Amino acid sequence: EVQLVESGGGLIQPGGSLRLSCEASGFTFSVYSMNWVRQAPGKGLEWVSYISSGTSDRYYADSVKGRFTISRDNARNSLYLQMSSLRAEDTAVYFCVRGSSTQYSHYYYYYMDVWGRGTTVTVSS
């Protein structure tokens, strides 16, 4: 069974740091791109970050750029999100999401097909 399991969420004070992890199973993790998507309480979905299968490409939402770092360990089938300088507005459920590709001409486009259940991050004093 294809599965993504997030961990590492919790209550953290503003300005603090937290590292989220996502363990993948049931598929060949190393050939897929990965993403983090978050959802604040009662709000919609917000894409946070992307990392390519080989880690050469990483992208971030403007709202987290310079504060969050995405990484992966293909040998451990794991994805990470290092979050620092946390703010109240970072409070959300964070989902780990697999990216699957479609090729068109010389380019690849990645839609998000498999989602974890999420881990909750609460930034509050």
Added chain:
Amino acid sequence: DIQMTQSPSTLSASVGDRVSITCRASQSISSWLAWYQQKPGKAPKLLMYKASSLESGVPSRFSGSGSGTEFTLTISSLQPDDFATYYCQQYNSFPYTFGQGTKLEIK
């Protein structure tokens, strides 16, 4: 950044109804659009990708259409399990962006 706008924000319908949700992009995204269904307390579920490709295991009553800047998700005959919130999302370019969501409610 590409802005995605869904309409309506809320839709009230009955079991058996045919319903459509519209998603508009602020610039052309070709067909690089996905639709997701989310139920309370659960992770989103992929329904459609590349605007009109049905994800494996998703019932055929779901269909998608459109290209460029205007897209539609249609449910041909609503079932009780379909009452949820639906999101569109463009993956034409980074940053990926989502619509604000459409809540499908029971009338």
